[in-house]
Amino acid sequence: MPKILPQVGGDVVELILADHRWFEEALRELRDVRSDRAAVLADLAAVLIAHAEAEESKVYPSLRKRDAIDAEEVEHSEHEHDEGNEALLALMEVGDTSSDEFGDKVHELSEALSHHLDEEERDVLNPARTDVSAEVRERLGADFAAERARLLDANCGEIENVRRIVAEAGKK
Known part of the structure; x- marks a missing residue:
């Protein structure tokens, strides 16, 4: 399993892509019955x-302000995050990591996540590359990395927090 990436800055597009590749590796590990699936x-x-x-x-918000993406794209991406979070929570709630149910829930998360990564790379990151200056992408990268690190330090992946996020999304 790859280590959680310690991001400190850089081009926001590259930072996001690095996470995307990390997600794909993590999903491969979750499909491997020999891995420490719980970890x-x-x-x-x-x-x-x-x-x-x-x-x-x-x-x-920054890409929207710079007209790189529109409100509809933001809403669509956030909706896909909500779907991914629901699939993540369903997987986290499976007690037995060796069960068929766990495998089924890994598949559901993989489908939701793969769909989102593909669309985000085409419809959000490509416009960020072409419509936003390198300087702004660097500044956004620092902001993204700092917020990501703050959330990781706050144990944002704990099941109670994931439940709260999914519940809040259900109220939208």
């Missing part, structure tokens, strides 16, 4: 929540 899931929950929350609070 992998704990790491994935922490990084996934920190990543999405940092995008929503730091990256999307």
Whole structure:
């Protein structure tokens, strides 16, 4: 299992892509019956929540303000985060990591996450590359990395926090 990436700054597009590749590796580990699935899931929950929350609070508003993405794209991406969080919570609530149910829930999370990563890379990150200056992407990278680190330090992937996030999304 790859270590949780210690991000301190850089181009926000590259930082987000590094997390995306990390998510894909974590999902591969979750599918491997020989891995420590509980540990992998704990790491994935922490990084996934920190990543999405940092995008929503730091990256999307800035890209929207600069007209790189529109309100509809922000809403769509946030909706996909909500779907991913629901799938993550369902997986976290499975007691037996060796059960068929765990495998089924890994598949559901993998489907939701893969769909989101693909769309975000095409519809959010590409416009960020072309419509936002390198200087702004660097500043956004520092803001994203700092917020992600703050959330990781606050144990954002704990199941009670994931439940709270899913419940709040249900009230939107």
